[in-house]
Amino acid sequence: MSFTKIRSAHTLVFMILIISTTVSATIDGFEDNDISEWSSNGGNWNVQTSFVYNGTYGLSGDNGNNHAELYRDDWNASNGAVNMSGYFYCEDVGLGNCGAGSIFGSSDNYYATRINPGGGSNSVAVRDRSEGQTIASSSCGGINWDTWYFIEYDINLDDGSHDAKIYDSSMNKKCELNGTDSTISSGKAGVKTYKDGTKVD
Ligand SMILES: [Ca+2]
Ligand SMILES: [Ca+2]
Numbered sequence: 001m002s003f004t005k006i007r008s009a010h011t012l013v014f015m016i017l018i019i020s021t022t023v024s025a026t027i028d029g030f031e032d033n034d035i036s037e038w039s040s041n042g043g044n045w046n047v048q049t050s051f052v053y054n055g056t057y058g059l060s061g062d063n064g065n066n067h068a069e070l071y072r073d074d075w076n077a078s079n080g081a082v083n084m085s086g087y088f089y090c091e092d093v094g095l096g097n098c099g100a101g102s103i104f105g106s107s108d109n110y111y112a113t114r115i116n117p118g119g120g121s122n123s124v125a126v127r128d129r130s131e132g133q134t135i136a137s138s139s140c141g142g143i144n145w146d147t148w149y150f151i152e153y154d155i156n157l158d159d160g161s162h163d164a165k166i167y168d169s170s171m172n173k174k175c176e177l178n179g180t181d182s183t184i185s186s187g188k189a190g191v192k193t194y195k196d197g198t199k200v201d
């Protein structure tokens with residue numbers, strides 16, 4: 001390989017390192033009893049002690065019959081990988097549906113993967129809010145009320161690929177959803193509720 005080619009290869013590697021970022025959005029468990037590092041788009045978001053997967057504290061999100069989001073201010077990305085994970089739970093409060101899951105984007109233009117115990121075949125889905133588009137969905141072998149699930153949701157903003165894995169609380173993988181889309185170029189990672197009863201830890 002000529003010196004010029006070696007130098008070009010090095011320049012390319014250097015550019016990839018410079019322009020590609022990774023956001024590791026791992027839910028921290030809320031044990032500091034403080035969500036001041038998060039910003040909400042509607043809804044009621046509270047640290048509480050009644051529905052907890054680990055430790056003393058967990059998060060609850062309610063918004064009547066509507067969607068609401070809670071983004072962490074420092075989980076910001078416009079390229080590279082966004083790796084989100086956490087425990088999610090839907091309390092059965094009698095509204096028929098519930099959405100609890102991970103989200104990336106902005107309040108009116110986002111991707112979300114969520115569990116929805118009342119949602120029939122869409123009990124798990126990856127959705128693009130801006131286009132009303134379902135990128136992938138599955139019954140996932142049944143999603144139950146009042147049960148903790150672990151969601152691992154990875155988006156690559158450079159190629160538009162989505163990979164969502166849903167595990168039961170024993171970390172047995174229930175299903176995996178894959179899809180590709182590239183509509184959204186930037187935003188923040190966070191969590192999502194639909195209706196009432198969403199819990200996160
Ligand atoms: Ca906790
Ligand atoms: Ca905190």
Ligand SMILES: [Ca+2]
Nearest residue numbers: 128131181183
């Ligand atoms: Ca789209």
